[in-house]
Amino acid sequence: MNRYAPELALVAGGLLGTVFGGFVLFSVGEFYSAVIVCVLFGYPFAAYAIYNDDEPTTVLPPRAVTGVAGLAGVGVVLDVLRLSSTTLGSLLFGFLLALVVFLPVAAYAAQYGTPPTWLxxxxxxxxxxxxxxxxxxxxxxxxxxxxxxxxxxxxxxxxxxxxxxxxxxxxxxxxxxxxxxxxxxxxxxxxxxxxxxxxxxxxxxxxxxxxxxxxxxxxxxxxxx
Structure with missing residues (x-):
């Protein structure tokens, strides 16, 4: 296998996620929908890259990507509350979408990274x-x-x-x-x-x-x- 294949998969997933997520953001005006679209396009390519890369942490630092995913998850919850009535049901829906964004990255960080000592x-x-x-x-x-x-x-x-x-x-x-x-x-x-x-x-x-x-x-x- 070409040793650049994992990195190329990341680039392809990033481009697809950015293009389609950006289209959703500017056409619909929903940040949370754009993030979910980015996840749907980007995560499969990222999973392929991680599986086939001998050292995926050099390209995807576990703590850094976990922080980004956490911020994206918070943004998803806030955007759901912004676009709908601020109810407990809306909060639960936003939280579920945030988990979809965050948990795959957290699983990667737990597998390939070193959790903080306080965790x-x-x-x-x-x-x-x-x-x-x-x-x-x-x-x-x-x-x-x-x-x-x-x-x-x-x-x-x-x-x-x-x-x-x-x-x-x-x-x-x-x-x-x-x-x-x-x-x-x-x-x-x-x-x-x-x-x-x-x-x-x-x-x-x-x-x-x-x-x-x-x-x-x-x-x-x-x-x-």
Whole structure:
């Protein structure tokens, strides 16, 4: 393979993302849509370049690109709130799009970079789990259960898989975590049945609660083998 192929892939992805993202920005006037278009065009090329480059960090410094992705994610949330009514549902939708922008870059940084010393695995895991619970609750309360549940699932998986890279997954955890997820899902369904109103938000949150721990165990254990 040509040793310049990874760099050429980055250039191609950057050009496509800039051209189409710029077109969306100037034609529609939506920054968040432009960023998502850039991501859709640019990230596949970046993934190809990272996979085929022996030292991708020389071209894509992990902390630098994570910072850029974080700023872009904040911009996405603010733009969604600017263009729509400032409600909890709009915030959850913007947060979900921000995760789409940020998490792939964060995964790259965790794989190829060195996390800051203050970013302790267990702290990240606990914080991510609490945030996921809050997102589930916010989704149910706001009526935006789809955005809240998907965001909760992504945050939970990102936090727990980051921790698993350093701490591993014990046999006890493999048994307990899925059970806790299933019990949480059952509890959410029970509350939804007892309460009056639509059951859909509770079902969506229950699915995220059930599948999140299962996916975590499957992905974490497969990474260890």
């Amino acid at each position: 302790k695995p267990r702290l990240v895991e606990r914080t991510g789990t609490l945030l996921a619970v809050g997102l589930l609750a916010a989704g149910i309360a706001s009526g935006a259960s789809t955005a809240g549940s998907i965001s909760a699932l992504l945050v939970f998986l990102a936090a727990t898989l980051f921790a698993a890279r350093s701490t591993g997954v014990s046999r006890r955890r493999r048994s307990v975590v899925p059970v806790v997820g299933l019990l949480t899902a059952a509890g959410l369904l029970a509350v939804g049945v007892v309460r009056s109103g639509s059951l859909d938000p509770w079902v969506t949150a229950a699915l995220a609660s059930a599948f999140g721990p299962l996916l975590y165990i499957v992905l974490a254990t497969s990474a260890q083998t």
